[in-house]
Amino acid sequence: MKILVLANFGMGLYNFRKELLEELIKQNNEVYISLPNDEYIPKLKKLGCKFIDTNLDRRGKNPLADFKLLLSYLKILKDTKPDIVLTYTIKPNVYGGIACSITKTPYITNITGLGTSIENKGLIQKITLMLYRLGLKKASCVFFQNKTNRMFFKDNRIVESKTRLIPGSGVNLQQHRFEEYPPSDGKIRFLFIGRIMKAKGIEELLEAAKLVKESYSNVQFDLIGGTEEENYQEKIDKLERLDIIKYHGQQDEAHSFISSSHAIILPSYHEGLANVLLESSSSGRPVLASEVPGCVETFDDGLTGFGFQAKSVEGLVEAIIKFINLPYDQKREMGIAGRIKMKNEFDRNIVINAYLEEINKVMDKENNNEFIREVS
Template structure:
């Protein structure tokens, strides 16, 4: 929304193409023209993906934009292919490589091939961390001269102000995520079980949507069992995470891989210490022993140890970690940095277009 407002303030009309959901109304209220698209974000189905390409081509042909900004895997690939057939320029944003790159196999090979085909056409490709940027260059999926690394999607520092430090009587850990395996939910549960078996008296919360339909989703009955056995407090879903972050002592994300995880940016901006996995995306935001702790990938014992170390710290150290989190996002992840790079790319393209005409 920050980028949309900045584009409007710079005299651009913004049209949004997306599946209809709870945010559609907010986009319309922000003065954007909205065009619904049918898109199944779960898994790869060649027939559905071809249909998506044709549907996007139809929309792009109808609205004839000056430039298209794509986010996430399917728009990046199929939207770019659709736009290329109409000679419409695009700027892509690789917000993380998704679950497809976590398992090496036929699906990841196909995804690499599709990226290679689609990424011959963009004017610009933004990456959200250096690992993804390096991987795409190594696999020759994109030309270096059109690629750049952004600090995630940026964070609105005013919308997530630093929380005043206070320690809960019962130390509270919060994990914010969809309930799918690749976010490290099982490792979190196993770590919680281990800590409880050692007599640790703390609160362990999860905030986020159940997604049993997802290929890597966790079955509803398993989640219900965790809730019934008081292993975790399940907080459901929300469209405003600020009060939940504010009430926690530490935010946890044992994810397997990320672009730049928004939940950690929000936690860091709110001046919270973090425990996360030492993987691309998470280790952009968390510096070990500076604003939190990094744990080993898929290692519930190490996660439990880091969580225990965190709650055993003196108040002063926890408060310092929180302040360091805020300092880091102010320095590296402000939304203003992202917006200015987009505006710069768009104005460069406009100058180029004017020259060619």
């Protein structure tokens, strides 16, 4: 069987879907991946994937460029003739879905989050929802990573086909193994992992760090992630000179940073289902996260972490101080409870099995249709 995967960048495909790709290849399928060339492509090729270089601007809003992407997908479908297509993230979901509909190719879509273009109301939202209706119209199955996103799509009549809820991308429990809690050496380390951008709550985090450091000099705030919006770099540099934060830039792996941290902070405005929180909890670290869909599913408030209102500096500061004042043993127990939650609810094998089930259903249906055509 030929399987084509449409995605927007290599890091997400490798870090969160590698095990699915490995399983599909293990089952003697030809797996093609269509996405822009980046440093993760050699790793994906090493798994056995066949790479198709595809020009895609993740954040671009140029209609001509998007039309060219649609044409690219149509050509890829014509050349590879896949039995089924798997799509991830907004542009592959929309334009890949439209291309599959035109060519009558079965496809399965994964809604990894609503994204800023849908969260922010206005003309862009209306256009995005219209395009999504076209892209999802003939999907064999649409995976959602949280109930709120699925309800939004259903309430707005964006999706008419079968839907299924999965626990995000799941977490690889072996790769993100449990780590002993860092010793109490008088320092409390908080870690943020994510793109340095407004929608990740970076403004609130930087302001909260300033306020907390005024009263708690023993607290350290570490930040990991690329600066996708350049206006934050100057502010980050200034706060680093004042020893309020430590910025480590983009990192290939974050596990060592998680291991040395006492808690992870994610003040995001919206998520599909936050992989950072899954990986941190799997490693035995408490999480402090905004109470938004895609975050709230990953922790139990007061048991594995603390929640706070999104876009609220006051709420974030309160959660941080509440955690600081917990006894050391209670912090450690929070991390252990988080690991147990990940094992019970978010094992990546749950996601892999869901994909295999839906792919098999699609193939069975296609084989039955082919048999009916031959008989008639």
